[in-house]
Amino acid sequence: MSEHDSNLLTEPEPSNPFQDPSVTHARQTTTTMAAGLEEFNPFTESKLMASKPPTAAPGVPTQPAIMKPTEEPPVYSQPRAQESTGGAGELLRRQEELERKAAELDRREREMRSLSASGGRRNNWPPLPEKFPVGPCFYHDITVDIPVxxxxxxxxxxxxxxxxxxxxxxxxxxxxxxxxxxxxxxxxxxxxxxxxxxxxxxxxxxxxxxxxxxxxxxxxxxxxxxxxxxxxxxxxxxxxxxxxxxxxxxxxxxxxxxxxxxxxxxxxxxxxxxxxxxxxxxxxxxxxxxxxxxxxxxxxxxxxxxxxxxGVMANKTVQAAAASATSRAAQGAFKERI
The missing domain is CATH 1.20.120 (Four Helix Bundle (Hemerythrin (Met), subunit A))
Structure with a gap:
């Protein structure tokens, strides 16, 4: 019973919370960091960092940075693209026109050569034999006479x-x-x-x-x-x-x-x-x-x-008929006056 005779109302003296080991360790760490901040000089650190060349991390290959476009070209660049497309179409149109003119000149040249070689245009249609009693009546050559x-x-x-x-x-x-x-x-x-x-x-x-x-x-x-x-x-x-x-x-x-x-x-x-x-x-x-x-x-x-x-006035037959009719009218008027 002697073990239970102690006074239950009496408690041991409370321990100091600041003496706890974890609290003490935290206070020491805080004090050390504060001391380090007081002694930190940013200008000295920047000079040291500038004096030391940057070193790449071991095992990591270094490559130059490459910018990749992730957005559409700006709106102001679209009219220039349209102008370039329109310019290409204009060039193609001019090229076709030049080719057409070249073909026309070639046709004219072949026509002149045929005329110079034959001494003038000779009728070639219908294609009849040379011994046939009736010769060709028309000159017919589409590649020479007709535009391309x-x-x-x-x-x-x-x-x-x-x-x-x-x-x-x-x-x-x-x-x-x-x-x-x-x-x-x-x-x-x-x-x-x-x-x-x-x-x-x-x-x-x-x-x-x-x-x-x-x-x-x-x-x-x-x-x-x-x-x-x-x-x-x-x-x-x-x-x-x-x-x-x-x-x-x-x-x-x-x-x-x-x-x-x-x-x-x-x-x-x-x-x-x-x-x-x-x-x-x-x-x-x-x-x-x-x-x-x-x-x-x-x-x-x-x-x-x-x-x-x-065409009618340029026709020689019409001109002759008109001249004869005019002369007859003039002679008739002269006779009437006489």
Missing amino acids: EYQKTVKIMYYLWMFHTGTLLANLAGSLAWFGVDASRGVDFGLAILWFLLFTPCSFVCWYRPVYGAFKSDSSFRFFLFFFVYVCQLGVYVLQSVGIPGWGACGWISALMCLNANVAAGVLMILVAALFTALAVMSLVMFKKVHAMYRTTGASFRKAQQELAT
Whole structure:
């Protein structure tokens, strides 16, 4: 019981908290840092750091800093880019224009060489043998006469005229086949021969040569002559594709009539009708194309009238007729006065 006799109310004397080892260690550390700050001289440290060359960390390779663009170029730089693009387009356009002029000069040079070599232009169309009793009637050379930008169109028109001639020849064969099946179709066969002999040279003279000369000399009068004749030719193509019996054309109506009598002749006439239809469609397309190119050449109706008046007055036959009429009028007036 003696172990429990001590007074429970009596407590040992409280210990000093500042004597705790952790507190004492913290106070010593703080004192040391304060002393170090009091003795720190920033200017001395900067001189020491400047005097010592920087050393790279061991094992870390040093490379020069490279700035990488992370943003889009500023707005003010975009107009310059657009100007540079526009300048490139302008250069390309000028280069194409120079190439076109060079081709035109080359064409003129070849024309002069051909003239100097032959002693003048000689007719070369139609290409007939030298021993043939009739010689060529026209000079035809698209690469020499026609400017470069119009050569393709004129070539297509020439091929279209050749297709027109071939279609008339096929129409002649179809009419002959129909006449062989039905003897009462002699009128159609005769008219088919007439159309082939008449329309082949007339189409060349009346609408191909005008469009050839129009693009060659930029003639407004020849453009208008071509448009007038070609509209009539287009109407003829439509009538021939329809194929009214008795008109000498193997169109759709005539082909269907012949198909009931003979299948082979009917099929041949259907092919001819298809050729007439294709010819009408292509002619309409080329008419629109030539008209669009005509509007870009600066031609006009007034210019065509001036060209017509100038051409008529420059004609020697007209000049002779006018001179004779004037002299007769003067003589008559002189006789009346006497």
